[in-house]
Amino acid sequence: MILLANCTVSDARVLEGLAPRKDAGILIAGDRITAVGPYAEVVREAGPVTEIDLGGAHVTPGLANMHTHFSLSLPGSGGNTVKDLGPHDLALYMADGARRTLECGVTTVRCVAEKDHADFALRRAINAGRTPGPRIHTAGQALVCTGGHGHESGDTLECDGPVGFRNGVRSQIKAGADLIKVMISGGLAGEHEGIATPQLFPDELAAVIETAHAWGRKVTAHAGPADIIATAVELGLDCVEHGYQLTPEVAARMAERGTALVPTLLVTRCKEFFDELGVPEWMQCRSLGAGPRHLESFEIALAAGVEVLLGSDMPPFWGFEGTNATVRELEYMAERIGPARALHAGTRGPIRWLGADANLGTIDDDPLGDTSAFRGIRWVMKGGQVVRDGDTR
Numbered sequence: 001m002i003l004l005a006n007c008t009v010s011d012a013r014v015l016e017g018l019a020p021r022k023d024a025g026i027l028i029a030g031d032r033i034t035a036v037g038p039y040a041e042v043v044r045e046a047g048p049v050t051e052i053d054l055g056g057a058h059v060t061p062g063l064a065n066m067h068t069h070f071s072l073s074l075p076g077s078g079g080n081t082v083k084d085l086g087p088h089d090l091a092l093y094m095a096d097g098a099r100r101t102l103e104c105g106v107t108t109v110r111c112v113a114e115k116d117h118a119d120f121a122l123r124r125a126i127n128a129g130r131t132p133g134p135r136i137h138t139a140g141q142a143l144v145c146t147g148g149h150g151h152e153s154g155d156t157l158e159c160d161g162p163v164g165f166r167n168g169v170r171s172q173i174k175a176g177a178d179l180i181k182v183m184i185s186g187g188l189a190g191e192h193e194g195i196a197t198p199q200l201f202p203d204e205l206a207a208v209i210e211t212a213h214a215w216g217r218k219v220t221a222h223a224g225p226a227d228i229i230a231t232a233v234e235l236g237l238d239c240v241e242h243g244y245q246l247t248p249e250v251a252a253r254m255a256e257r258g259t260a261l262v263p264t265l266l267v268t269r270c271k272e273f274f275d276e277l278g279v280p281e282w283m284q285c286r287s288l289g290a291g292p293r294h295l296e297s298f299e300i301a302l303a304a305g306v307e308v309l310l311g312s313d314m315p316p317f318w319g320f321e322g323t324n325a326t327v328r329e330l331e332y333m334a335e336r337i338g339p340a341r342a343l344h345a346g347t348r349g350p351i352r353w354l355g356a357d358a359n360l361g362t363i364d365d366d367p368l369g370d371t372s373a374f375r376g377i378r379w380v381m382k383g384g385q386v387v388r389d390g391d392t393r
């Protein structure tokens with residue numbers, strides 16, 4: 001058993017209504033947290049333990065990033081390098097990203113389009129302890145219509161007609177998908193399409209959602225324009241990615257029906273990242289130009305009471321504006337919703353959406369004074385194992 005000592009924690013279940021408790025203790029047996037509370041009490045009941053002194057640091061649950069691609073390849077030279085990797089190199093490239101992600105304190109990710117089913121091999125390797133990485137919930141390949149958003153590489157599967165899309169859903173589930181991702185409108189990264197280009201007919205989308213739900217899988221959709229999202233929400237969509245152009249009416253329906261939003265605010269404000277990858281001018285203009293409306297859309301969703309969840313779209317570990325993409329996205333969210341709600345959007349909210357273990361993401365519900373505290377993460381534990389202690393490699 002491990003006892004984390006000398007840490008600050010305010011577990012809502014244990015210390016209801018109290019300020020963050022200093023001198024807390026967290027007891028871990030195997031991969032489980034079995035007790036959280038005042039150190040003196042926890043240690044009294046613990047028996048023999050290995051104690052880890054955290055030097056007064058604040059302990060929070062691991063972050064959960066709900067929109068990630070370990071095999072991301074945007075248009076441009078950086079993306080082409082990834083696209084040209086053979087299967088073995090791709091798997092190792094993704095494993096490196098998974099390790100870096102975990103070291104950032106991101107203990108859960110939701111992958112929403114990965115190349116050639118390498119994500120399933122990665123998940124197996126992580127679960128077997130062969131390579132370090134976060135808990136992976138993955139959609140496998142995203143489903144698109146022929147020529148649809150992201151059709152250019154192996155992280156999507158082209159389908160057409162309701163029969164084709166049913167088949168697409170089943171093929172991802174057969175490979176091991178935990179959820180289904182579908183592209184229902186154009187996007188920033190497709191030169192031949194606009195953000196507002198509709199891509200699926202309602203019968204195709206209905207086929208996706210019905211089939212996925214019948215197999216107990218949720219469906220999330222890459223979607224921009226309000227009218228396309230409106231149709232999808234009525235058909236039972238579980239989550240919207242980006243949502244660049246929401247209106248109050250559609251946001252209200254999302255809130256009523258419990259459709260979540262992963263706004264990925266970074267994708268329309270990450271010029272530094274685009275420059276690093278050699279992303280062409282047309283895509284940069286489109287992305288950065290969509291920024292103000294994207295932010296307005298996020299605010300509309302908040303006003304309507306839509307559940308918003310953390311997702312970076314950029315690789316979660318990527319160095320960006322003095323921190324990593326996950327923390328930067330969390331900071332952008334916190335600017336609008338405050339640090340306590342942002343922490344929820346990056347921990348408990350995702351775990352609930354994913355239907356993951358009820359014990360994940362619940363160490364601490366402390367309304368941190370400042371989300372930027374996450375820039376200083378130096379120690380990470382996942383499943384009872386210390387996976388980072390000090391600076392990263």
Ligand SMILES: [Zn+2]
Binds near residue numbers: 069313
């Ligand atoms: Zn994405």
